[in-house]
Amino acid sequence: LSRATSPFLLDPSRDEGQPIYLQLYRTLRSAILDGTLAAGSRLPSTRVVATESGIARKTAEEAYAALEREGFVVRRHGSGSFVASVSPTSPKARLRGERRISRRARATAGSAACVEPQVVRPFAAGLPALDQFPLELWRRTVARCARRFDVGSMVYGDPAGLPALREAVASYLASSRGVRCDASRVVIVSSAQQGLDLAARLLIDPGDEVWCEDPSYYGTRAALTAAGASIVPVGVDEEGIDVTAAIRLAPRARAAFVTPSNHYPLGMTLSLSRRLALLEWARRHDSWIVEDDYDGEFRYDGRPLAAIQSIDTDSRVIYIGTFTKTLFPSLRLAYLVVPPDLVESFVNIRTQIDGHPNTFMQTVVAEFLTSGQFVSHIRRMRTLYHARRDLLVDSLRRNLGGRVELSLCDAGLRLTVFTSGSDRLLARRASERGLDVLPLSRLYAGSAKRNGLVLGYAGLTPEQITFGVEQLRKVLA
Numbered sequence: 001l002s003r004a005t006s007p008f009l010l011d012p013s014r015d016e017g018q019p020i021y022l023q024l025y026r027t028l029r030s031a032i033l034d035g036t037l038a039a040g041s042r043l044p045s046t047r048v049v050a051t052e053s054g055i056a057r058k059t060a061e062e063a064y065a066a067l068e069r070e071g072f073v074v075r076r077h078g079s080g081s082f083v084a085s086v087s088p089t090s091p092k093a094r095l096r097g098e099r100r101i102s103r104r105a106r107a108t109a110g111s112a113a114c115v116e117p118q119v120v121r122p123f124a125a126g127l128p129a130l131d132q133f134p135l136e137l138w139r140r141t142v143a144r145c146a147r148r149f150d151v152g153s154m155v156y157g158d159p160a161g162l163p164a165l166r167e168a169v170a171s172y173l174a175s176s177r178g179v180r181c182d183a184s185r186v187v188i189v190s191s192a193q194q195g196l197d198l199a200a201r202l203l204i205d206p207g208d209e210v211w212c213e214d215p216s217y218y219g220t221r222a223a224l225t226a227a228g229a230s231i232v233p234v235g236v237d238e239e240g241i242d243v244t245a246a247i248r249l250a251p252r253a254r255a256a257f258v259t260p261s262n263h264y265p266l267g268m269t270l271s272l273s274r275r276l277a278l279l280e281w282a283r284r285h286d287s288w289i290v291e292d293d294y295d296g297e298f299r300y301d302g303r304p305l306a307a308i309q310s311i312d313t314d315s316r317v318i319y320i321g322t323f324t325k326t327l328f329p330s331l332r333l334a335y336l337v338v339p340p341d342l343v344e345s346f347v348n349i350r351t352q353i354d355g356h357p358n359t360f361m362q363t364v365v366a367e368f369l370t371s372g373q374f375v376s377h378i379r380r381m382r383t384l385y386h387a388r389r390d391l392l393v394d395s396l397r398r399n400l401g402g403r404v405e406l407s408l409c410d411a412g413l414r415l416t417v418f419t420s421g422s423d424r425l426l427a428r429r430a431s432e433r434g435l436d437v438l439p440l441s442r443l444y445a446g447s448a449k450r451n452g453l454v455l456g457y458a459g460l461t462p463e464q465i466t467f468g469v470e471q472l473r474k475v476l477a
């Protein structure tokens with residue numbers, strides 16, 4: 001039996017609680033259902049299966065007989081056993097595109113582009129320090145809110161978000177990010193990703209040109225692709241997105257999707273002159289600016305520039321913020337600040353997706369914000385991430401020596417190490433050593449790609465950072 005027929009190579013000790021014939025039967029049945037064993041293909045004889053798997057021939061016979069009884073296998077005297085055509089559209093066949101799905105979906109559904117890290121491994125990008133989260137305080141807040149939970153808490157909520165949370169977010173944004181808004185302009189959503197998707201649905205028609213930083217966050221490109229946008233990749237330099245180049249490339253673009261506080265993933269801050277140029281362009285061409293402020297809270301060197309939204313006098317900016325980095329990712333809560341005349345449309349489209357985010361968790365977060373715990377948590381995390389950033393930079397410089405070129409890392413939860421070799425290959429090698437690194441080249445839409453590895457550090461303990469760099473040294477050696 002070859003590797004290709006491995007479903008037959010049963011390890012009889014695998015599942016001691018089950019009769020062996022049943023294990024073999026189940027393994028083969030799922031291989032047939034998922035298309036691993038294609039309809040019409042010939043199964044090895046029970047004699048071969050028995051010998052190779054070290055089981056009795058009678059046991060293999062029993063499994064084959066059960067498969068035949070249920071119509072998964074056809075046995076022909078003298079010529080052998082064959083896979084019946086039970087499922088002409090097995091999941092594998094579906095993945096090969098043999099079933100019809102929409103063209104729109106085909107452009108986006110083929111890749112798992114927006115799956116985020118589910119395990120804290122070095123250097124999973126974008127995770128906050130879950131090991132330092134004030135869990136006890138959080139649990140007490142949850143418990144307090146749970147005690148107030150009553151019949152009235154079970155109806156549908158306001159699709160724009162829980163009023164108390166909208167108020168709390170508006171006052172937090174005004175004091176900490178300079179964002180100009182009142183609660184009526186805040187829309188609570190499930191994630192920044194949902195914010196990007198809503199903005200794309202609302203602002204973009206299929207075929208519209210949209211400026212996108214190059215490189216950029218994969219979630220941004222996914223949302224734009226789903227909306228049918230024609231993405232115009234615009235290069236970034238030390239001042240952020242090159243607005244002059246963008247105007248040359250596509251002066252009449254419908255929108256610009258940008259990360260001005262901390263470019264994803266290279267870490268530049270969009271300069272004030274470029275912010276003004278962007279606003280002026282948007283005003284002149286009746287275009288929009290989508291400001292993804294996904295981790296603007298965490299700046300370590302220099303003073304943060306206020307959000308573009310705060311200097312927008314023409315209501316051109318849709319501002320997006322998220323609790324993924326400031327609290328934790330599984331919470332799934334984020335917020336938009338939208339121009340007053342767009343609030344109703346944003347909220348209506350939002351109701352067409354899933355109504356509104358879970359009301360109970362909105363209550364908990366509102367309480368966390370109004371009690372002052374949120375701001376003090378952010379302050380503590382800023383100090384912690386600063387130290388973790390310093391540790392990673394020092395450790396990279398010490399271990400990788402002269403070879404190492406780093407992106408800017410004055411802010412945020414990650415940095416990028418530029419590499420000369422193929423970053424995809426390096427990322428695969430890193431993965432074999434237990435690391436989770438993101439190849440920089442994957443984040444480009446245009447052809448001028450650089451190679452590098454995006455390394456998250458904020459969510460890693462000092463030990464994980466040291467271990468990770470040690471492994472990385474071996475990968476890059």
Ligand SMILES: Cc1ncc(COP(=O)(O)O)c(C=O)c1O
Pocket residue numbers: 126190191192193194217219259264292294322323324329333334
């Ligand atoms: C640039 C950028 N935008 C948006 C997000 C998504 O945040 P959320 O978890 O709220 O969807 C991330 C997450 O890593 C990000 O890096």
